[in-house]
Structures are given as C-alpha cells and as structure tokens.
Amino acid sequence: MDRCGEAGPEGKENCSSEPCKSTLKTPLKQSATSHSVLAEIQSNSGPLTTPPKLKEIPLGDPWTPTTNLKILISAASPEIRNREQKKGLQDSRSEILEAKHCLQEHLSGDEYEKSQPSRKEKSLGLLCHKFLARYPNYPIIGESNYICLDEVAEELTVERRRIYDIVNVLESLHMVSRLAKNRYAWHGRHNLNKTLQTLKKVGEENKYMQLIQLIKKREYENEFELDGEKNEETATKTIGINEHSEMCFIELPGMEFRAASVNSRKDKSLRVMSQKFVMLFLVSTPQIVSLEVAAKILIGEDHVEDLDKSKFKTKIRRLYDIANVLSSLELIKKVHVTEERGRKPAFKWTGPEVLSDIQGTKPISTVSTFVPSNSLEPKPSKEQCSKNLFPTRGKQIFTRHPSLMKLVKSIESDRRIHSAPTSPVKTSTTGCDQNSSTFPSKMAHLAAICKQQLEGQSSELKMKTKLTSNLECNLAAPESILKSETYTTSPSPSLVHSLGVLPLSHNSMSPVMLPHPHAGVSYTIYLHPSQAQTATTYSPSFVLQSVPCTNVTGVKTALEVNSKVPFSKMTTEEGDGNVVKDDTNFLNAKEKKVTKIESTPRSLLKRSQALQENSLIKKCKHGQKSLGVPMGKSVKNERPSSRALHVDTEVISFQERGQIKFEKLDQNMECCCDKERREGFPEDGSKTNNTQERPVPFAVHAHEALFPSGYLIPIARCTQHSNETTFSNKEKAGICSLQPATYSSPITGVIPVTASELTAVNIPAFHVTPMNIMVSPSSIAAAPVVNSSCLNSGHTHSVQNPSSSILNFTLQHLGLIPAGVQVSGNPVLQSLPISPKAEHVNTVSENVNLQQRKVLKNESQIPDYELNGKSVAVIPLQQQPSVPAKPKESQVVTENFFRTPGGPNTIASLSSFPENSDRVFQKTLTIPQRKLEVSDD
C-alpha cells in the first residue's frame, strides 16, 4: 500500500479505480509553503547540497485543521522519511496518506485546495531542482553515485513517472546513465561539455540550421504567399524535413545504455527529443529556439499545413517537459519572441558555449573507462561523426539516423554548399578542448569573477572595455572574437566554459568597432589580421558587410566563401536574425543581420583608434567579456521597418524574387562558414545600453580574391526618429523614392562601380548598392572603403596591412579621421553623394565619446520597444511590405547602413568565420523579415 501512496502513482494507474489514488499522489512535502520551497531551490544551487526539504512547517496558523495537516505533511518530508526508512518505518507513509485523507475530509474544498501545493510547486522544473540538489554537479569519479528511482520518487514525493521525465532528459545529456532496472548512475556534469559538443556536431551535420530556416520560411510562406514560393517549395521538399523526425539516441562512449530495454525502445522518446532540442540551440545563432519551430522540427513534418494539430500539441507538451529540466540545469532560459504575429514562447540557450570541435576532447565517463580511440581522431566525416564520436561497444547505438543523412545530402545538393572548403581554416587545429573535467570549477570561478566585474562596471564602461579588449583580442587572436561576443552576452554560464576553452584558432577577421557618427551607431569592422594568409587558405577575398550586431547577435561576421559565382549569396547567418527576428525569411535575415546593428557602442571610436595605435593583445579573456556586454542589450532594429514603410510592396516582392534567383545562382557558391556569434541576450534586461542595432561592417571572405582586407560597408543610418535624423523628411522621402529604382535590379546589392573595379580583382560580390547609398548618406563612407579594400591601390595601407587600411577607410568615412586622402582616390566614393551625411559623420566623429553616445542613443535612435527593460527586441531590417512593422513611432526610415549584397531582400550575408567552419552555414532561404522581439520573462 505504501507504494500506492507514494511512488505508486504508476502503479496506481493500474488501480486507477481507487479514489484515494488521486489524493495520495500529491506530494506531501510540498505542503510547505511554496514560497519557501522555491526560495530554497533558488538559493540553493549547490549541487552537493542535500535536497531541499521542507524544513519548515511554517504554518503560522496554529492549530487549524490545515495546520495539522501541514505538520503531518512536513513530517513526511524526505529527510524525515529517509530516517524513517532507515529505521524501517514505512508506516510514516501510510500515516501521511491518512493524514492527507483526513485533511480532505476535514477541509472544505476550498481549504483543501489551499492546502494543496500549487501547480507551480509541483512543476517538473522544481522537482528537477530538487532532484539535482541531491547530487553533486561533479561527482567524484569512482565514488558510487547511484540513483534509485524508487527512492528518489519517494523522497521527492512524486510519482515515479515524473522521475522518468527528469532522468530521461538527464540521460540525454549523459548526466546519468541507466545501470539497471530502477537504477541509474549519476555522472553530473562531467560529460556535459562533451555531450554538448557532440550534439552540436551532430546538429550541424544534420543541418538543423537549415531546417530551422526552412521552417521559418514555410511559416512565412504560409502567411504570405510569395512568388518565390515555388522555388522554396521545391527546396523544402528536397530537404525533406519530415525525414528528420527519426533520430537515434546519441551516446557517448562509456555511457552506453546498459539495459537492452532502453536500447530497444524506439526512441522517439523524450531522450531523443531532448537531444534534438539541445542541438537546435547549439546550431542556431542566436541561440534562441521557439517552441513552435522546435516542435516542427521534432515532428519532422514536411508541410506545416499537414501538421497534425494534436501531434503538434503533444510535441509542445513534451518540449515543455524537456525545457523545464533543461532550465533547471540552467542550460536554457525561457524567453519570448515577438513578431507581428504575436508573442511566441521560446527558449534561449544559457548554457556553456559549445565548440563543435570535439577533437581532443575525451568524454569522461564515470561509469566506464572505455574511451574509443576514435574520439581522438580528427574530424570525422559527417557520416562518421556520430559513430566515431560515440563508438559503442559492440553495437552502434546511436549514430545518425539514415533519414538524417538523406536530409543532409539533399540539403547539400540542393544548395550546393560546400562546407569542406571552409572548414580548413577552421581552427580545428587549435581547437581547444573543453576539458570540462579539468576546468569546470576554475572556469566557473572565472566566470563568476567576470560576472562580478561586469556588473560592477557601468554599462558604458563595460562596453567600452569589452570592445577594446575584443579588438585587442581579435587582433591577437581573431578567433576569439566570435566567442567573446558570444560569451559576453551571456556571461554566466557561457563564460565559464568559454574561458576554459579559448580557441587558439584564428579567425580570419578581427572586428573593430567604430562608432557611427550618425546615429551613434557603431560599426564593427572585422579586420582580417592575417588577411591574406588566412583568407587565402580558403577563400579569399573578404568583403566587408555591415553586420548588425544586435544584442542578440553580438558581433556577427559574415563570411562568404565564395565562389565561383560572382555574387555570392549573401547568405546570412542564420539564425540570428532569424531567430531573433524570428521567423522571417532568410533573405531578410541577412538583411536583418546587416541591418541590425548594435547600437551599442560608441566607444567604438576609441576602440578603433586604440586598435590602430596598439593592436595588442590583451587577453582574449577580456575580449570575451567585453563584447558580450555591449552587444548584449537588447537591440532593435529599426531599419527594416523604416524601409518597409517606404518601400512599395511591389518593390519588395520584386527584390525577393531577385533574391530567389540569386539563391539559385548561388548553387555554385560555396557555403560559408559562418561564424556568427550568438549573441547573448542580456539576461536581464540589463541596463545595457545597447540598444539599437547598428550596422556593423564585417569582412567577408571572397573566394577568389586574395585581398587581405575586407570591405567596409558602413551603413549610415537615418534614425528612425525624425528628430534624430539628420535628414529632413523630404530628404528621406527623396531617398526612399530612389530606392525603388535601385531595387529593381535583382542583383541589387551589388555595386556596379565596385564591381568594375573589383573585376580586376575578381571580387565576387559587392555589397554596396547604389540604392543603399542613396538611402543612407552615411553609407557613402562605405563605398570607399570597399573600393579601397578591394583595390587597395591607392591606399596607403592596403596590402600589407589590410586591417589598418580598412580602419583608415572606415574612420575616414566616419569622419573620424581626415577624410579625403585615401578616399579621394576612389571613384566610387566620389561618385557617391556625400552630403548631409558627411557632415554628420564628421561632426559626430569628433565628438564621439561615451556620453554623447549615450545621449544619442537615448534620444532617438532606439526605438521604444528596444527600451523595454528586459526584453530584447530585434527588428528586422526590412519589413515585409505586407506586414510593415509598425514602428511605434513614425519612423521614417531609412536604413542606416549599407545593405550589402543581398540587396534589400537578401539576407545579410552570412558570415562565417573560417574557424567556425564547423557550422556550415549557408544561406538560405529567403524569408521576409519580420520584427522579432525577444524578451525574457
């Protein structure tokens, strides 16, 4: 009978007829005040600590029936029960049950209800906290850490069924492994990094990123019927998302399931779902995944329309279950993404930054010592990845499901993406392992320290510092950049890992942030340090694109590797934009990215200067830290909206079409490695200032061109707010009017001028478009830069020191440095209209300082929604015509930055750094941009 009461739930089900069951089920212990419990949980993060118990019998009301009940219940608390158990007293349970019954009887319905723990108190998340509290994060290996499900269920006073939910998810992360019936081994987080790496790898191989994009695209298509639909459709079909649904559980060596039963089960289980869910976070760039998208991917529906409603709902339920556990593990955090369609639940990855490169990392197995030799091998092929990474004894347990392979292939063929080329650069070599086992505590410590420091500093300072450090770091170690941003954004968890894992590998680009005179937007310029060398390795030329650094995104880099085709697609990075913005289409995504810029830093100027002066290297660590903060805040992109407002629908559609065509063209292109970084959203709405997105130029790799430097394409932004804007409305209007013409060309985005010049060089695509220029005066600056980089010729620095040349250009354009000299040489620039903007730039540049920046920001550049405290909102650069984002204020528009290649519709090019090559990235589908807002709840 005891069983029935407590653990019995399961069993009870069988006996469902009994009335008492329902009653008994409820956890007694919870009776303690929910608040206290919650508080406990929250406060007690200590893994080792004993499970939170209700110590309290807090009830203040003495002697009411309720009180008695509570007391009884409290008596049943796990601790007590344990003791009793030890003593062999099992009666307690029955007593408790009885007490409960009594309670029911005595209390009125109302009272009884009150006495019952609230739904929240019974949440899986809470339960998971309790569960986790029972075991150390890093148990001593060798020490027996066994978990007896029955016992746990009893102690936590929950049905065993619930424990399964938790254990299954933990199992998916290899934090526990099943030893036998009713028995699990606790591994804690020793294997976590390894597992995450593996999952990331598998996720990349499976092209989850593309899937996500596809789904978003579909959503978009469903909403709006686009002309390009056919194309997309085909692509979609080709990809065959549906095939994705099946997947095998991924195991780590030494962590194989011991029970045949588990292996045999068709795992569509929570375990597999959990792994896939985690993969989605690991491969997407803003590491934010909406439930909807996740559910679709997990379901593997090929057509959204076909989605079975109930199936979808079920999936969502399961995802909530998984999410609760992952949240308890602090790997994800719930947020919301808001778009035109409304607010949608989503989760943001808050776990450690994961390097896809698993080489060198060895799984730590507390259970078994078996370590496959494979794990050490150099990158396994896609096919092998799973297997090799997770060799199993005897049978291969996990490995990618064949369907996945198909999917991958189809995607590849469809897009003609070549990941290989990109990968070379990848830091793989340097790949630092995350020696999770070794570092965890240290890392954590560092992270904590960093966090504190960050907190202590004013946001501005933070930003500044970060930027500086980043720059430095970047210069020194390019690769670090990406990570740094990423880390920064989400300081806590990520930092920990990141620090430990600094990759030595190189990024090809180093970002330099420059303040944008106009809006106070800063630009980030990625310099390719070694430029030529690195670039050459695999691809050659860099093109600077403006990249928006949204908070979310952080610094983004777009790297396109290109290819034979002159214009590469601008693929964007994925997701960021997408995610953040939400589901917009990819094309938009690119733009978004581009468009979005982090508004943050004005400090950029200083930074840039600093760079020039000293390109030193501070520690990467600093860099990491720094970036995150600045970018981190919520950012919003206004640009899209502005544009949308002004642009005709027709125009847009046209563009899109163009893009589509573009994409096709891309086939030849190689895929880019993207390396965007994820941004971190500030967890709290922090103060950070960041704010708007600013266009950040980044360097893109052009394939054939060997130019070391990148092109800078700053986008000037006219602020949304009229007051801010430099231009009069009329001007703006004029500008806008011009756009259409520009857009007419499918290829928009490519600058003719540039092209011509480039030709010599073979630069595939140029991003600056006349139209862009027109749109934003500030953009002018960009053009020169581009040329300079490409041409190099007249410029002082160029070849040898590409980065410096870029900086110069940039600075000049911005007005930071005396313009003219270098710029003058550039025909393109000359041709460009300069006016209003120039003034602006100069003026601004002179004065740039933190305060000013702040002012600027405050005044107008940031859209209201941006200001929402916690929430981070990103507005897509371009809005769809059909669904214009409505700026809260009348925005007038204009984009501030140059649009790069993709032209308005195109997605910002993706950027990927070589180092990150792992992530394959390619562009992708075009999706209309939408406004996306991400907010923490």
Add this chain to the structure above:
DNA sequence: ATCTCCCGCCATGTT
C-alpha cells in the same frame, strides 16, 4: 483565450 504542463492512463518492454 492562450500558455503551461501536471497527471495518470495505458501500451510496450522486461523480468
């Protein structure tokens, strides 16, 4: 109304 997601029925696998 929608979002969350607890609860437990019941199918399936194991012992």
Add this chain to the structure above:
DNA sequence: AACATGGCGGGAGAT
C-alpha cells in the same frame, strides 16, 4: 503475470 518504462493527451492552473 507483475513490474518497469515512458508515450501520450486530457484537462486544469496560470497568465
């Protein structure tokens, strides 16, 4: 057969 697992979806608390 009894027990262990865990898929699944109804339905209710939270918002």
